[in-house]
Amino acid sequence: MSENSNATDKKLKQAIEARMAVESARKYQVDTLSNLTSKLSLSCKGLDTELDNRLAKFRNSLNKGVGFEILSPLIDDILLILQNQEALQIAHQRELFSSVQNAGKLLQKTKGLPDDTRRTLRHLLDHDINNVQSTHDYIPLLNQLINFYHHALHSKLSSSDSEQCAVSPKMANKLLELANELVLEDESTEQIKQIKNAITESDNLEELLQAAINIISVVVKNISKERQSAQSFLVSLNQTLEELHSSIVSTSQHSKSMGVEFDSLNKRIEGKIKHLNEQTQSATSISSLKELVDNELKSLSQDFIAKEQLERKDREMLITSFDEINERIGSLEGKLSKYKKRLNEQRFKSLLDSLTKLPNRAAFDERYNHEMHLFNVQASDVTLVVIDVDHFKSINDRFGHTAGDITLQVIAKALQKSVRQSDFIARYGGEEFVLLMPGLSLSHAAQPLDKLRKVIKNIPFKFREKEIEITISLGATQFKQGDTPLKAFDRADDALYEAKNTGRDRLCISK
Numbered sequence: 001m002s003e004n005s006n007a008t009d010k011k012l013k014q015a016i017e018a019r020m021a022v023e024s025a026r027k028y029q030v031d032t033l034s035n036l037t038s039k040l041s042l043s044c045k046g047l048d049t050e051l052d053n054r055l056a057k058f059r060n061s062l063n064k065g066v067g068f069e070i071l072s073p074l075i076d077d078i079l080l081i082l083q084n085q086e087a088l089q090i091a092h093q094r095e096l097f098s099s100v101q102n103a104g105k106l107l108q109k110t111k112g113l114p115d116d117t118r119r120t121l122r123h124l125l126d127h128d129i130n131n132v133q134s135t136h137d138y139i140p141l142l143n144q145l146i147n148f149y150h151h152a153l154h155s156k157l158s159s160s161d162s163e164q165c166a167v168s169p170k171m172a173n174k175l176l177e178l179a180n181e182l183v184l185e186d187e188s189t190e191q192i193k194q195i196k197n198a199i200t201e202s203d204n205l206e207e208l209l210q211a212a213i214n215i216i217s218v219v220v221k222n223i224s225k226e227r228q229s230a231q232s233f234l235v236s237l238n239q240t241l242e243e244l245h246s247s248i249v250s251t252s253q254h255s256k257s258m259g260v261e262f263d264s265l266n267k268r269i270e271g272k273i274k275h276l277n278e279q280t281q282s283a284t285s286i287s288s289l290k291e292l293v294d295n296e297l298k299s300l301s302q303d304f305i306a307k308e309q310l311e312r313k314d315r316e317m318l319i320t321s322f323d324e325i326n327e328r329i330g331s332l333e334g335k336l337s338k339y340k341k342r343l344n345e346q347r348f349k350s351l352l353d354s355l356t357k358l359p360n361r362a363a364f365d366e367r368y369n370h371e372m373h374l375f376n377v378q379a380s381d382v383t384l385v386v387i388d389v390d391h392f393k394s395i396n397d398r399f400g401h402t403a404g405d406i407t408l409q410v411i412a413k414a415l416q417k418s419v420r421q422s423d424f425i426a427r428y429g430g431e432e433f434v435l436l437m438p439g440l441s442l443s444h445a446a447q448p449l450d451k452l453r454k455v456i457k458n459i460p461f462k463f464r465e466k467e468i469e470i471t472i473s474l475g476a477t478q479f480k481q482g483d484t485p486l487k488a489f490d491r492a493d494d495a496l497y498e499a500k501n502t503g504r505d506r507l508c509i510s511k
């Protein structure tokens, strides 16, 4: 009996110890969870007063170790408030997105922002802002934006004293770009060259304004000359058309009157044959028949001779009229093809950059859109490269605008010579060039592009007896599914920006 009781005691003791171990493990887990929940609830503090109150109550209850039946309604309340909070957060995030975007766009329009800042800002608005996942992610963006505002404010403040000097270079560049785009007749080229020199040397607004007026007057003169020449072409075209018209009218009148004459002659011949027929029926003797036939045949043969003469005359007249009409049509065609040639020449000139003789931006845009269209119809490898001469401003500043112009011409020639026949290189504006490489993937383009960079670097430039090394930076990308012309160009431009920012004289790639 006592043996049995000992065994039961032992079992009971073991059961109590096991139960205590389970309870202490459970207590430890509940404490850890309570601790975590308290910490988490504290991290939400300040979002919403109602939520704060509920969470405080929840923390208290947890600390007191109350049962789940008391915690459960509290948890439901908290979950409901948190759900509302989530919707509120999403709305806030949306508002934040549009206000950051608006602030950035406004800043982009600000004058006097340094180029680097403008590029970073564009990157922020085009890329960084789209990668934001939560409100917290906005904090570094907002910091950056505030920095940009500082820059803008600083350049505005520092320029307010010398407003004229700060505005002029920007306007001068714009005016210079416009002057570069002008494609005019030979005699105006010299005038434009002089105006361009004046723009480079000008250091005040008044001179720039004068240069702008001069450009306008050259353009107006060219337009009125063009209009006069078009008018005189139309007048002479009209004259030739009138002559042609009157030739055709007189030919048709002549044919009509000839037709009447032929009709009457034919009728006469017909009548005579009919008469001869009747007479032969009623002839009484061979001799009288012979005499009758002789007479009628004589008269008929005169009519046939007359008909033949009439036909010859008609033929000659027609040949003369046709010759005349042909001549007039020939002259019309001559005038038209001359005008067409002139228009073609003008179109060719308008797509050519007058300084470097490379295709200009308009020509590039046309080709670029075409290549993008082909790519969208049937995808193939097309590499796009934006090339920019490094520190080009310093060439102008140190050696003058003419030296700058010659540099651009030499670089353009070297670029043209170094690319494949199937590539398309154009001057995009200023010291920027663009290159399209159809049929070449980015990975295959990298090596020839780097070779191109070295070709320019190795050109032995010499100004005022000084040897100068000029380098270029390149940004390249490849057309991708879903690209628009702007998207692909932005990618290449971003790569160029990277090349500029990481030391220049290099090729950067944006995949």
Ligand SMILES: Nc1nc2c(ncn2[C@@H]2O[C@H](COP(=O)(O)OP(=O)(O)OP(=O)(O)O)[C@@H](O)[C@H]2O)c(=O)[nH]1
Residues within 6 Å of the ligand: 173, 176, 177, 180, 355, 388, 389, 390, 391, 392, 393, 394, 396, 400, 401, 402, 403, 404, 405, 408, 429, 430, 431, 500, 504
């Ligand atoms: N000679 C000459 N200069 C030009 C022509 N078009 C633009 N420019 C000049 O090119 C210069 C471009 O300067 P920036 O945009 O500051 O660039 P950069 O000096 O090349 O510097 P990075 O691009 O940053 O390496 C400006 O000074 C323009 O006046 C042109 O047809 N002829």
